[in-house]
Amino acid sequence: MSFILAASCAIALLFVDAQRPSPLQPMRDSFYEAVEPLFYGLAWPSQSIEELSNNLRFGLQLQAENEQLRQENLLLRSQVQKLSFLASDNARLRDLHDAASVLNSRVLISEIIGVDPDPDRHVLIINRGHGQGLYEGQPVLDSLGIFGRVIQSGKTTSRIMLITDRSHSVPVRINRNGIRAILSGTGNRTELRLQYVPEKSDIAVGDLLVTSGLGLDFPEGYPVAKVTAIHRQADDQFLRITASPVAALDRSRYVLALFEKPVGAQYLIRPEKMKAVPAPSEAPPAVVPVPAASPSTEVTNAPSP
Known part of the structure; x- marks a missing residue:
């Protein structure tokens, strides 16, 4: 149911x-x-x-x-x-x-590969040496102007002293009027000192300084520095002049080793080539042959007969 x-x-x-x-x-x-x-x-x-x-x-x-x-x-x-x-x-x-x-001269492009460990020296190391023809005293420049010179050359590397090193000097002239002077390093990478410029000289801030060619190493006409300051002192017969390098000393990675010597450098006497003058008690030689000067000959002083 x-x-x-x-x-x-x-x-x-x-x-x-x-x-x-x-x-x-x-x-x-x-x-x-x-x-x-x-x-x-x-x-x-x-x-x-x-x-x-x-x-x-x-x-x-x-x-x-x-x-x-x-x-x-x-x-x-x-x-x-x-x-x-x-x-x-x-x-x-x-x-x-x-x-x-x-440039009409032979040059060799070199690379900066090192820095001298001495902080008081402005010396760099490049990757070229006497195996590539570099020699002591050879001028070095960058794309802007004089950079320095070779102070030591190994087989594959060389040490170059910058123009700002305290022990570096180069004969220069004012490009505008030809006044000659000596440009020396101060130990400051941005400052050079122009020496032995008379107080009445015609020189102005901005003047370009070029090599004069009167030394043993640097040929004539290469830019070195520009005048940055001129100081006149009352009791000094020379002006106190500072200049700044035109080369990029702190930025260049490549430089040019210049195979050009000053005109007439072969006739100049290097100190190490000078002969001693005989003492009065010594009899001078009867005849002293003097070689004819040529571009590859170094002429040395000879004692008078």
Whole structure:
């Protein structure tokens, strides 16, 4: 009897549910809305875990990509710096080649590879030596002007003294009027001192000083410095004059070794070539042969008969 009653109820419910719209639809919707938060509550742990996992995975991936981009950026910046260095280096070489092309003398491009450890000396080391023909006293210049001279030459390297070294001097003249003087180093890379210029001399700030060719090493006409200051002292017959080098002493990486000697330098007497004058008690030689002067001959003093 109960079975028949249950079956009848079920059939009745199916019949009612089949109606459109169903009379049970409001009740079904109310029940669904009542249990809907339960569905969210059951799904939240798995969704949270998945979202956290994705965040961790994407976060680690972003960190890795960020680190990779940072390294690539560092590499690119270093490459840009290298390209900038190469561009400036090539520009310096072009300047040297341009300077060499206008010179009528033989030159040898050399690279500065070291600095003398003595802080009181302005001495650099270049990658050329007597194996390439360099010699002691040889003038060295950059694309702007006189740089210094060779003071010691090895087989493959040489030491060059800058014109600003305290022990360096070079005969110069004022390019504007030809007044001659001696330009000496002060130990300051930006300052030179012009010596033995009379107080009444015609000289002005900005005058260009060029080699006079009156020494044993530097040929005539190469720019050396520009006058920066002139001081007149009441009790001094000479002016106190300072000048600044035209060569880029603190920036040049390449220099030119100049194979040109001053006109008439072969006739000058180096101190080490001078012979001692015989004492009065010694009898002088009857005949002293004097060789004819030539560009490759060094003439020395001979005692008078």
